[in-house]
Amino acid sequence: MDRGQLAEFLRVRRERLTPADVGLPAGLRRRTPGLRREEVATLATMSTDYYTRLEQARAPRPSRPVLTGLARALRLNDDERAHLFRLAGEQPGPPPGPPSDVRDGILRMIARLDVPGIVLDAKYDVLAWNRQATALLADFSALPPKERNLLRQRFLYGDQSARFGADTTREFAREAAADLRAASATYPDDPTIPALIADLLAGSPEFADIWSRHEVARQQTLCQTILHPEVGRIDVICEILLVPDRNQRVVLYTADPGSPSDQALRLLDVIGTQSLT
Structure with missing residues (x-):
């Protein structure tokens, strides 16, 4: 020491x-x-x-x-x-769990963007989001903290997963499960990851089947077709920015300039969470 x-x-x-x-x-x-x-x-x-x-x-x-x-x-x-x-003369051992605090600079960045943006931790908890993400994905502020998780939304809440195209959601399910397995090895002392896995195994035969394959990988893409109730189909391109010191990801949802999906995102930026009906 x-x-x-x-x-x-x-x-x-x-x-x-x-x-x-x-x-x-x-x-x-x-x-x-x-x-x-x-x-x-x-x-x-x-x-x-x-x-x-x-x-x-x-x-x-x-x-x-x-x-x-x-x-x-x-x-x-x-x-x-x-x-x-x-x-102090000790071996570090594994980190206790995914950091949940988001740097102020990251929060300021997504707040000033004109595209939807969220911040995810290693187990897919949504830690931060901007106004546009609320309009596109969900009002995360209205959800209990435990439910602000993309894996729970995908595997356990059918009404939420129905917003996404079938091909996209199957690919996301496979990649995200492999990513979660990598997180469980990175943070073996974090009790929240085994609890999440247990809930997903108990509540989703689809997740149980994917989990049994023992795939391990880092999620590289989150590109999705979103079936929005107000503006219809939106084909989004997801840019993922890594925050290595916190093992977090900033996910930005964009669309090809001038495309119908780009126009739909611009309309969402105007109407927010209002209903057009």
């Missing part, structure tokens, strides 16, 4: 965070940059005294649960988390 390097790393990472980064109010009289030590300690579920001694290179070797709490509190990516563990 390198106490000096560990102390410096913790201090630098703490000072780079703002209260807004971790959902805390800014408050008054912040005489130093970043978070306060007691704030990090609270987020990491440890005592302020112990965290202070860690930053002062006076603490005993932290346990793996303590390191996991620190990595979560300091919003470390996978590489930074591994570095933290090694400084």
Whole structure:
């Protein structure tokens, strides 16, 4: 264990965070940059005294649960988390689960776009979306968090999957199941992935059949034919932008310029979630 390097790393990472980064109010009289030590300690579920001694290179070797709490509190990516563990004399092990926080820059980007956009984590939870995506796909804000998952929508909720063309949805089902298997190996300690798989196996014979094939792959395309109740058929081209440090994907739905599908997307941008009937 390198106490000096560990102390410096913790201090630098703490000072780079703002209260807004971790959902805390800014408050008054912040005489130093970043978070306060007691704030990090609270987020990491440890005592302020112990965290202070860690930053002062006076603490005993932290346990793996303590390191996991620190990595979560300091919003470390996978590489930074591994570095933290090694400084403390521990092997990093697998990351605890897919990160669910979306960078502010990504949120600003999709909000300013004039095409539908969503952000997915490794298990296909929809973490963020813009106004156009609500009009095209679903009002995710109206769904319980557990149901904001494209795999649940595809395999368990027939009324939602009926929005997509048959050929497209079969290909998505196969590729997404293979992608989920890869995620389950990447995050073996995350309880939400086995729970999702169990629900899909119990509720969908189609998923059970696909899952039994043991295909493993990363989803490369999400191109779809969408049968929209208000504007009809839309053939969308999906551009996938990777966010490697969080294992997230930004999916943008576009159409060939000047095509009927492009015109339908433009109409949706105007009417939003209104009904034309």
